[in-house]
Amino acid sequence: MSNGHGASEEENMRHTRKSGSSSSQDPFLDERANASYIKTSWERCKDKHRISPQRKVELHTLTENEIREKREPLEQLLFDSAPILERVRRIAKQSGYSVLISDAEGATVKTFTDSDLALELQSKGIRLGTLWQEAIVGTNGLGTCLEENRPVTVDASDHYSKTLHSFSCSAAPLIGADGAVLGALDMSTFASGNRMTQALALNFVTETADEIEALIFRKAYRSQYVVSLTDSFHATTSLIAFNEAGTIVAATTPALLQLNCRNRYDLVGKNFKDAFNISIDKLTEASPLIHRFLMNGQEYQYQMALNATPLQSQPRQPSILHSPSLPPARSALNTSHQKLFEAAGEDPALLQQAKRCTRIIDKGLSVLLQGETGTGKEVWARAIHDASDRKNKPFVTVNCAAIPESLIESELFGYGAGTFTGGLKSGKIGKIEASNGGTLFLDEIGDMPTELQARLLRVLAESEIVPLGEVKPVPVDINVICATHRDLEHYVSKGDFRKDLYYRISMFKVALPSLKDRDDKRHLVHKILDGLKPGDAPISLSPRAEEALTNYPWPGNIRQLKNVLQYAVCMSDGERIQLDDLPDEVFKPCDADIVPDLPEAHSDHPGSSYSSSERERLIATLEQNRWIVTRAAKALGVSRSTLHRKIKMHGLLLEPQES
């Protein structure tokens, strides 16, 4: 699996988080033993990034929009791990640290700067929006952690550039349920000369990152069997998931390290019984149990505990079960198609579309996903990618509506060194090149400026790009999936979208229905609700609340349903959601709702009375949410790009935001 930095899975796993079985259990000694990464990083800075240690580092800070854009993929992780992060925040405050969370490319997307030193650290660059890529600033906590894909401490003169010698930073990668690096967690302070303190910070960020990984893992695999391996040192972050057929589908980093696996596939894909020499029945009968087993010639003894029966989705409706037009049962399907069928839920028409979709995967046909905002277009795009031969290569999203028109070109094509004043000195790789070998998901393709449509068409036809300011073409091998909420054929007939590009991107079309038109609303409600309470007993719904949820028209579709359920879980007593735990728009559905996708005629005429009531609602919601678009979009049940579009349409100016 790629970590987005070109390191292979094997290389990644070799960089152990802790020192595995050879660990001294002494954070200070372990940290020193691993410090060879500083040497490797310095060599990279000199030979690969060609940075001089004497050069004064210029920290690049992202704009508000760029920060929002980069934080989006981490929103779910931040939401799920909020209680853990709150603890980190408290400890950092007491001990004089700033906490930074970056995306996988080293952009700081979230900070906790409550300690006494925080303001001073902030003024020196330890703040929201700073880019910590090693290629830009040299050896540093976040950048080197991501480059090496392991926890690191970079203290004082460990930093490559003298400009950063006053800092001491410890960072650990944040790993998703499928093993992909999602970002990194860092604790930084002023260097004090006390390496022991920093070794403790390293231990703390590592254990926290493990805890977050385990939380995400349990949630992602809650419908599978999950076994935890426990010994006196490792609590419950060492997890292994396997499916009903007994095939191991995933494992957390601590589990892989504990078992000295060189890479994920030393375990994933194997049969659980064969790998651990224990039958699932035995484990089910006596869980937990102390089990001794041999793996790769080494003997281990761990306490193994199996989760309670995996959470099953709601039983199927008998009428659906017996429908002769349905595709075969999911268990009989290729497991790589599982996510696609999960996205289709239990809606017969969608299941048919999913089945047709499986036939075109890896056949070189472009896919166009059409549907209103929040209907799951990105979920489908990811599911198609995951079902393809490209699944271990990057999946890169570009939201053509969320990027200012003037930046789309450089975002897509990248630019060479020194092309722009204010651009990165080393140049920037574009999203097309970043998705090489994998999938490029062009969301809101209908918003792509016409001049760029011609360039995109050329890329698709010639499979090469020329970054801005460069002359040499770069070959690319990408699968493009496009999505839109617009009627693109209508746009083509009006001359607003190129006909040739339309045919090139829409060889296979998937129409995603609005939530109100889906036949499996009840199933979706329960499925999403189950996903909101990882590890805990599932929360139930009172019949009246369930009825209100299934009868509501859901203008913001599945996204709105998910937000409403998140709200209701918080409002409930933790066991059962009652009718009055639902937000007003569902509880009292007569309230005027924002309509996420206005008919085109209205969008072009913001002065109509319909639009003016929408404008008022927009302003009120934005005000309530301190003009933080992500929060306002959540409250309205629309995507950020839809909200940005509407803000633009109604001529509302955005004020600066804080994280």
Ligand SMILES: Nc1ncnc2c1ncn2[C@@H]1O[C@H](COP(=O)(O)OP(=O)(O)OP(=O)(O)O)[C@@H](O)[C@H]1O
């Ligand atoms: N089948 C599904 N089951 C559970 N959750 C889903 C499903 N489909 C979508 N979601 C959730 O709904 C939300 C919106 O999904 P997604 O971003 O894919 O929609 P979209 O159509 O791409 O929206 P937009 O056009 O606004 O970008 C996400 O939080 C996603 O996880």
